[in-house]
Amino acid sequence: MKKTISLLFLCTAMFQSLSSCKKAASLTPDEKSQARAKTVAGTNAIIPYTWDNVTIGGGGYVTGIVIHPTTANRMYIRTDVGGAYHWDGTNQRWVQLLDGMSQIRVDGMALDANKPDRVYLALNDGVYRSDNVGSSWTKVMSATYNGNGDMRWTGECLAVDPLTSTVIYAGTRSDGLYRSTNEGTAWTKITSVPNGGVNGVRTVVVDPATTISSRSAKVYVGIPGAGIYRSTDGGTTFAALSGAPVSPNRMAVVDGNLYVAHSTGVTVWNGTTWKDITPAGGTGKNYCGLSIEASDHLKIAVCQRYSTFNNPLYRSSDGGTTWQQMNTAALPITKTVEPTWWPTSWFSSATSSIAFDPLHHGDLYYTDWFGIWYLSNAWQAGSVDWSTREKGHEETVILTMAAPPTGPALYSGAADVFGFRHDNINAYPSRLYNINEGFSIAYCESTPANIAILGASGNDGTGTILATSANSGTTWTTRTLPAGVKLGRIAISATNPDKMVYIAGGTSGGVYYTTNRGASWAAATGAPVGSVAAVDVWSKDFSIAADCVDGDRFYIYKSGFLYATSNGGASWAQQNTTAIPAKNTYLFVTARPGTTGEVWVSLDGNGLYRTTNGGQTFTKISALTTSTAFSFGAPATGTSIPAAYSFGTLSGVKGMYRSTDLGVTWDRVDGTQKFPAGVKVIAADRQVFGKLYVGTGGRGVLYGQQ
Template identity: 30%
Template sequence: MRRRTFAASLGAAAALAAAVPSTAHAKSRGRCEDAYTWRNAVVNGGGYVPGIVFNETEADLIYARTDIGGLYRWQEATQTWKPLLDWVGWENWGYSGVVSVATDPVEPNRVYAAVGTYTNDWDPGSGAVVHSDDYGKTWGVAELPFKQGGNMPGRGMGERLAVDPADNAVVYLGAPNGNGLWRSRDHGRTWARVEEFPVTGTFVQDPSSDYSDDEQGVIWIDFDLVGGRIFVGVADPDDPLYVSEDRGATWQPVPGATAALGSADGNRTIPKQAAFDHENGHLFVVTGWDPGPYNGGPATGRGGSIQRLSLATGEWTDVTPSYNPIGTIPGFGGLTVDRRSPGTLMAATQNNWWPDEIVYRSTDSGATWQTSWDYVWDANWSWPPERTDRFTMDNTGSPWLTFGNADDGPAYAVKHGWMIDALAIDPHDSDRIMWGTGATIWGTERLTEWDAQGALVGWDDAAGRQVALPIEPFTVAVRVEGLEETAVQDIAALGGTVVTAMGDLGGFVHTDLDEASMMIRRPNWTSGRSVDFAGLNRDVIVGSGDVEGETDGHVGVSTDGGATWLTTTRLTGIAGGANGGTVAVSADGAVIVWTPGDGATAPVFSTDLGQTWSTVSGLPAGALVRADRAAAKRLYAYAAGAFYASSDGGRTFKSTGASGLPATGPVDFRAVPEKRGNLWLVGGEADALYGMWRSTDGGARWKRVRDFEEADAIGFGKGHGRHGHSAIYTSAKARGVRGIWRSTDEGQSWDRINDDAHQWAWTGKAVAGDPEVYGRVYIATNGRGLIYGDIAD
């Protein structure tokens, strides 16, 4: 195995030119003659980016990791991000959660990602380290004997992966839940526990929660390039920092670390991130009482600190900023140093929820700090104060980042962000910085203008008040284009307009798939759950979602094709929160039927656009309701293996007496647009009834489609030819092959239209064809946004 040193590789990078392998279209019967191209409907971001890593050797080589949406590499020429893990398939969907990334400083073509989404039973698979020798074009997989948590608490700490610059064949990995420190000696191909490392990191955020009861473990690994030492941060207030002076053969606790980083001040903090200033011989560490990314500081006392270790003397110095415009600093997330300007470092608060996060900057190794914004008080110290800023936030390209809000005094609609764990100054360019938030990536190439601005606030003796000092603000703008991280819950493809329900963001209306056009904000869904449209009047669209507060109803309605929306009446007894459920609208748009998501309330219907609701007769709580696309009075429902039909616009339902349908597991069904009573049903669960069924008589009788041993989502689009039956699309498994399948002959034959390079992990929520563009299909992913495919020219 070739080994090279960091020093020997400065200024050089090896680039391999291998292509992503792909497979021919798999098929059930016949061969698919259509090759497909795949794109994202543009939202720009939409999810949490917990890590941004610049390569130390090769300029413009940057990676961004996401918690559920894979890994991306920056493309400098287009100023966009390229997805690297779309090859992750259904069986290993957990690999789409990236807990850490490491880019090799010696051979920059090498990159590693620690993957695995959940450490609890939500993800049945174990974690892995995926490794690439060609900048992420192709990948190998090294499976691990434990789980990793790309979407668990603490996912913004780290990085847990690190390449040893003195011997780049050696890669370290910090693991959670008692698994300690791991090491590979062959470029990530095989891994073994470092038995000499004495601690595992037993800090737990919340032992009572199945989600937050992780032992956070070994958090980060970093290297002293001057002294040749390896430092490791551990989630243990009593044992937070270790060092090896013999390349990992033995390990010792760092003197004074417990007092500086851990439990000595009574807050029991842990070392969340670290950064070296090699020129000045400093190791900087940010601490927090909580691994993040959601919580701020404790009710009393300091939430975290910034500590500086002198590598020469072993002396610890508390360099925590002393000033926060709103009072106590809640804690810290991201930390970065400027490699080209020794003594310069930056840190971000977490979570300074109101009015905004603060980015701190120091040019004297933490002795003094400046804030990214500050308050300006009048002579009477009136509330709220004015705010003055070092930079303006440009959300062009992502107008939805206002979340429908307007500026409210010092609380701007467009914020610095929240959950800022990813904070990185370009090691090759002091003017460039990027930081990740819970929704986007912000960045600028004018960072050093900060240092010429001086103070933000001064004092007017004559007026006896503060004043904003004149500065020329620079611009921070969206730097997330190409990175799509939404979790799509449902799709309504109307032809020219696509409406989606999305986790965490509510919903979007796309009239142009290349623009992040409109976020649905009335009602103000915290997460969208379902969308539907009237089959005979596509101007009528309905959606449901989770809501907060007591104002908005769970259902929203548009009568102008999605251009404007209105909320509906909150149903008595149904609280906010995760109760969005599912909603359907009759083919003529006259009746809305909503199934609340509380699991205890029977479906309700409305004939006045949701202003009043009445209980549906004949359906149990939780029943899934869909409308016939061609018959205005016909609606259908499914619950626990039983199928129901309504002939009076959804007011009453009766069982069809159908048998042979799956009684357990998630089930969906959809109606064919042009044929009354023509239905397709998918779902079930492994080790039970699971697959696809078809009915041509309104659900009275069902025939199983034997092509598929598993099927999870189904939809319809424009048929082939002037009078062709709708094309059918499904996310399913045929002959052991998972994929996106299409039939153009009413299900007589099926062709897989995606390939092994385009799998997008889990695609079981929804698919939909376009009613006006033959061959176009929309695919809901859980973290890679809305994917759509077209037949290649």
């Protein structure tokens, strides 16, 4: 297969090298030298790149945790938008399992008690199985799941019979319950279990106490809003369990007893009667997490779940007769946080699951909105000592990035946690600003320590703020914005950080300029309206760029036309009379470093365009049929030509590409990385040739380098 791909690239390269001759006359001597070098070396090569995460630490919802009952170092977590991870006990870090997959949203997990290396995941398009601790995956069932849907914090919707690896149960979001009796080769729908409305079958547990046909006889299925269904014939038929909680969240079977954490409490069924064991004072509360010690079944932990911080965590050492809350003044806690930017108030937030380690008495984990917490002795007297286990877990959703030519390596803007400054991409960063959403970052090309950010307290733009810094984000000054505006984009003059241009968000959003670093603003004339049309922080319109040389020039793209100003944003004029295509979802307008008047416009499905005369005329970069994201980075040694990067399509192959000759030829640099969380934005390193940062929709920031 590799040989076939290489031959395809070589044939394409031969064709493009011929067509590029027509363009050679417009290249500078430096550019011609680079093009000749590429022709000699071979164009459209596949360059070996290694990929890893820029260290941030957590930041996204961990919706479940499972631990193998008999084999050490077999612990897994699932997330709503950031894949699944395996715990590497040797290196004390989480290892992502789905970077090589096309799906990354996980709705359920199951382990096989008899095959420790086997794990099942419910991804958005079906059930997958791995027999090698998640190194590779096989799809065993097609079904509809929603890893980022409602009730994703409940579960697990998959279960393997503890007595035999052949029997697996799969609850689905909209099509009820399925069973396989041959390790997932074939599946049968169990029609006596209802489909379960909008959220479906969320919880399946198997009781191995009694057998039928060499498998466990009793199986319990939890359906939020419809109660619990039980089978006593090995999962062939089910019936509603009388008296069961209407909305079960999580269940566990121990010694023939069924424990249920549900929307109004905690209860246990002994096969005949139900007993309420809800913590005192907690009746009517929503309980999600539930776990029972393997070495002492009287020891139980439960937790409530609300979309707030400091959700109550409880422990009981007498089977639920009495409880102690583990995060109160009566039983205080200490908190040790690994990521230096985490506020300690982020404790037990929207807590989704809790689990004892069956092989280590007292070890307790819980998962929540931002990550994973760990306690080595859940039964210790006095203070209870919690610490995060975040190394390797990277789940931020990136909204924007900027890589300056000097100073810090990278700035990033993110959903929920605002964003970060990275001086060292392998160390936990500093948080840029204390507000939720960070969606626009700009720096001054000549003095990059001068930066500006746009953020908001809500993802609809509520509480939009502008702040500037003259020391790379060490300290900030909050600035004004024009009255009545929100969201949008900010750009800074290449030579004077006092001069900025702001585009307000929304279809009627106008353009404004300042000459005093945001102390006051004036409306621009002649500028397009609504060039950042989205009404939330997820806008894909990166429609403005500051010229990298001329401090008075800025550019805005709207609907096929490039507008420019030569007086710091006061007045604008349309430059091209012949329209280029409209954007197709993603839009990136990028000025070439070191050159005035050169702007590249990346239009996603409508390709990549370049102007060298400030927008009067454009040339299509013909090699790429699509360009979803685009960025310039540091030049290769011996040249001043910035490297260009595009996440696009070349010869029918979608991937990450790099050009060192201004788009004449492109090399593929993504390697085995499939970007299953999506490519939301890219920023090439301006200080190190060949290094590229990729902002994702749930895997934080990835970086690749040769």
